[in-house]
Each structure stands twice: as C-alpha cells, then as structure tokens.
Amino acid sequence: MRAALTPTGRVRRLRMRITALFALTSALGLVTMAVLAVRSDDARWREQLDRSMNLDTTQAISLLTYDADDRIDTRDLVETVDADCPPLTVFSVPRDGASGPVVDFAAARPCLTARPADLRAVAEDAVRREDVVAVDRRAQDGRPVRLFAEPFFAPDAEGADGRDGVVVTVYETTVPLAEHRRTTWVLTGGCAVLVLLSAAVGHVLSGRAIRPALTVLGQQEAFLADAAHDLRTPVASLRMLAETALRGETDTTDVLRRTMRLADGMGGLVDGLLTRARLMSGAQSLAPEPLRLDQLVEAVVADTPAEGHRVTVRAEETVVVADPELVRRAVANLLGNALAHGHAPGMPADVTIDVARDGTVTVEDTGPGLPPGVAESLFERFRSGAGSTGLGLSIASWVAHAHGGSLAAGRGTRDGGARFVLRLPAGPDRQ
Incomplete structure (x- = not known):
C-alpha cells in the first residue's frame, strides 16, 4: 500500500x-x-x-x-x-x-x-x-x-x-x-514555449499561494515537536513520583511538594510553547507604545521570586517605543535564565541588570559562563543548559528582532559569568 x-x-x-x-x-x-x-x-x-x-x-x-x-x-x-x-x-x-x-x-x-x-x-x-x-x-x-x-x-x-x-x-x-507550413510550425513552437512559460509562472504563483500554508504547517510541526520534546521529561517524572507514592516508598508530603514543582514547571513550559507558537505564526502582533524601560525592568525584578538569590538593578531613566507585554516577557526570560544557570551548584546567584539610556538592558551573572562556540546558536530552541528548554532565550531573541533591536550573548566582566545584552530602539527624545 x-x-x-x-x-x-x-x-x-x-x-x-x-x-x-x-x-x-x-x-x-x-x-x-x-x-x-x-x-x-x-x-x-x-x-x-x-x-x-x-x-x-x-x-x-x-x-x-x-x-x-x-x-x-x-x-x-x-x-x-x-x-x-x-x-x-x-x-x-x-x-x-x-x-x-x-x-x-x-x-x-x-x-x-x-x-x-x-x-x-x-x-x-x-x-x-x-x-x-x-x-x-x-x-x-x-x-x-x-x-x-x-x-x-x-x-x-x-x-x-x-x-x-x-x-x-x-x-x-x-x-x-x-x-x-512555416507559419504553422512557428505557431506550434510559440504555443509550446508559451505553455512552458505559463506552467513556470503557474508554478511560481502556486508556490507563493501555498507558502503561507506551508509556513503554518511548519510552525505546527515545530510546535508539536517542541511540546513532545519538552513535556516528555516532566511527564516521566510525574509518572515516577506516582509510582513511588503508590508503593509507599516516600513521604506523601514530599511527593506532593515535588509534584507541585513539576506542575509549576510544566505550566511555565506550556506557556512558553504557546507564546513562541503565537509569535512565530504572527497571531500575536506588536503593539508598540512609548514606555519607561527602567520602570519595566524594576517591575519584572520585583515580580520574580529570588529564592535566596541576589538581583541588583542599576537603571537610568530610559524611554523606548515597544510592546510592553513582549518586552516584559523578554526581560523576565533573561532574568529567569540568569537565576537558573548563573551560579555554581548549591550557591546563590548574583545577577546584575543595567539599563542604559540608549535602550540597552544588560543582564550579567557570576555563573560558569557560556561554553566556547555556543553564543552563535544559543537563541535556538533546545540550546540552553541542562533542565531548560531554551525557549526563553529564543522568545527573547524574537522580541528583540521584532522591535528592530538585537540580543547578544558573551562572557561576563565579573568572575567570568554570562552576559546578555538586549538592545531596543530608544525613544526619539532619548536618542
């Protein structure tokens, strides 16, 4: 068959x-x-x-x-x-x-x-x-x-x-x-050439017509691949916890606590997958408006649970024209990435965020830094450190480029950690 x-x-x-x-x-x-x-x-x-x-x-x-x-x-x-x-x-x-x-x-x-x-x-x-x-x-x-x-x-x-x-x-x-007969052959040859030309034009036009459909299908397949890849590990962990609880080999309170953490992680993962899918498909479009970047960064830091980590913000009064919700998510993803990977095992993270008047947000940590040769492909999905999907950096990169800015990664200036620089177009009165 x-x-x-x-x-x-x-x-x-x-x-x-x-x-x-x-x-x-x-x-x-x-x-x-x-x-x-x-x-x-x-x-x-x-x-x-x-x-x-x-x-x-x-x-x-x-x-x-x-x-x-x-x-x-x-x-x-x-x-x-x-x-x-x-x-x-x-x-x-x-x-x-x-x-x-x-x-x-x-x-x-x-x-x-x-x-x-x-x-x-x-x-x-x-x-x-x-x-x-x-x-x-x-x-x-x-x-x-x-x-x-x-x-x-x-x-x-x-x-x-x-x-x-x-x-x-x-x-x-x-x-x-x-x-x-000469006229007949000329007309026959001309018809053949025109038919081939019309076939080529039709192929090009039909290609342009189905390109959106192919794009949507590609995005759908990428979303399904992302979901299958990212949900496999937490689902397996939940199954293992359930089997352990059924056998009575661990404390029920500890099982519930670990289950809550896994559920929170899966919720954030699903939210990231949906956000990335909406961004890639264009379902979520930009709604730019003048906003105080320094205040937005301070609000993101205040809303992010530190859990014993230290976050320092050095911000200058900065106005940019951007989508507040998307910029908030990009900054939150950079901060979350620094808190998750910017420290040695068992040690609290020390993260510094600088907001410059030219629309630049620099997030720097004191962790192990970036492996050699990783900076070029760091913003592709599945390229972050262990225990992470890489969607956060991928979304942050897309937000930066959608606003006409950029997101760069490199070695930090403090104790060899990682350094991420998000650049957004500054407002006309701050350029």
Whole structure:
C-alpha cells in the first residue's frame, strides 16, 4: 500500500495540480487560438490565389466567342493571351450529357502539366454547379497545384444541341504551402514555449499561494515537536513520583511538594510553547507604545521570586517605543535564565541588570559562563543548559528582532559569568 502523504506533502501535491491545471488551461486556449490562426492563414492564401486565378479565367472568357456552328472560337484568345504559364485549357461540354468535356484549346508549352483526368473532373464539376470550382491536386511531376475552373454558357442556352464551355487554369502552390507550413510550425513552437512559460509562472504563483500554508504547517510541526520534546521529561517524572507514592516508598508530603514543582514547571513550559507558537505564526502582533524601560525592568525584578538569590538593578531613566507585554516577557526570560544557570551548584546567584539610556538592558551573572562556540546558536530552541528548554532565550531573541533591536550573548566582566545584552530602539527624545 502506498504510504499516506503528510500534510506538507498534500499541500505540495496540490501545488503540482494547480500548476498542471494552469498549464492545461493555457494550453487549451493557446491551441485553440493557434488552430484558428492556422485555418485562417490557410483560407487566406487560397482565397488570394483563387482571386488571381479568377482574373485569368475571366479575361480568357472575355476573349472567347462562338462561331456559326455554335462552337467555341479561341482565335482571339490565342492571339492576345500567353496561355502557357499559367496554363489555360478551354473545354466544351455538351448539354445533353452524351459525352464528356472536349478540349477546344490547350497551352502549347505549359509550364505546369496537370493530369488530364483532374482537368476534366473539375470542368464537369464547374458546369454541373454553374459556378467556379477550385481544388488542390498534384501535377504530373508531383508538384502541388491548384486547379480553378470557371464556366461560361453559349448564347442559345435554350437550344437542345448547345455546348457550354469551361476555362481551367493551373497554379503551382509550392511556395504558399511552404509559407503556410512555416507559419504553422512557428505557431506550434510559440504555443509550446508559451505553455512552458505559463506552467513556470503557474508554478511560481502556486508556490507563493501555498507558502503561507506551508509556513503554518511548519510552525505546527515545530510546535508539536517542541511540546513532545519538552513535556516528555516532566511527564516521566510525574509518572515516577506516582509510582513511588503508590508503593509507599516516600513521604506523601514530599511527593506532593515535588509534584507541585513539576506542575509549576510544566505550566511555565506550556506557556512558553504557546507564546513562541503565537509569535512565530504572527497571531500575536506588536503593539508598540512609548514606555519607561527602567520602570519595566524594576517591575519584572520585583515580580520574580529570588529564592535566596541576589538581583541588583542599576537603571537610568530610559524611554523606548515597544510592546510592553513582549518586552516584559523578554526581560523576565533573561532574568529567569540568569537565576537558573548563573551560579555554581548549591550557591546563590548574583545577577546584575543595567539599563542604559540608549535602550540597552544588560543582564550579567557570576555563573560558569557560556561554553566556547555556543553564543552563535544559543537563541535556538533546545540550546540552553541542562533542565531548560531554551525557549526563553529564543522568545527573547524574537522580541528583540521584532522591535528592530538585537540580543547578544558573551562572557561576563565579573568572575567570568554570562552576559546578555538586549538592545531596543530608544525613544526619539532619548536618542
């Protein structure tokens, strides 16, 4: 059985179908127009040639007369017109139908020699229809030719023994047929190129049309991957605690306390995952407004439980234009990261936060610092230290760049700890 397509695969297959439909629609329109153009060109050159041949036959008929025996007299035609090229043939056709057409005049040295059967057939057809007849045939040497027959009638059209006449002329069609074939090939090639071009354009346009869907699917898959990755450990810990409690191997109060800590951690993790997903998808847009960055940082520090750690704030009066909620979350994530990893095991953290007038927030700790070569990819998810998901720094980096700022990491100036510098555009009166 064929494996089921992923959502991304189905969207890509839809793109190919849209491209094919676009190309097919264009091909149908172009082929229809090309067929009409080819037929129009074919009818045009035949119409022009028939008009020229009609002039020759009409001129020849004007020079024909009937003698006393009601026979066609071709002397004026022979003396006046060069009937060799294009060749002229004059037939007389009895009205009683007792016999077929009789040649009354034929070119002495014709430049084209049509088959006699073709000449007689077109002459009979013209008399029967009482109108001009034009057909395409082959000369005796195989060249394509066009036969044109125009009938004329004896003065005593009511007499039983009268004979009608037909003038037939022959034109070679090699050149116009070659030009027509050239036009056909040009139109065919042009249609093929335009179909390919329309397919390419349709592929590009369909790609642009499905790009938002692919982006959303990618974000959804990333969110699911993040959730599965980050929730696996705390869920396993909760299961282990539950099994331990069921076996009665530990104190119930201690189990509940550890369960509460895990629940709080999972709540913060889910909140971070949802925030990151909303930021990446654009569901949470910026709402910038002038705000006092120094006051916001002090409020974040006041709301963050220190749990024995020391946090020092050195802030200058600073005004920035930014989204308060997003900046608050970015600063809180940087502070939380410093409190979690900016100290030696079993020792309290010593964190310093500096707020400068140019819109810079510097968070520095005295912990073990950053491993070599980690600063470049530190703001990707899953790149923080043990016990952390890395979402906090990823969200802080996104907030900084969304405001036109930056977030940089490096070695601290105090005891070799880590140093994070968040830069936001300063307000117009503080630049």
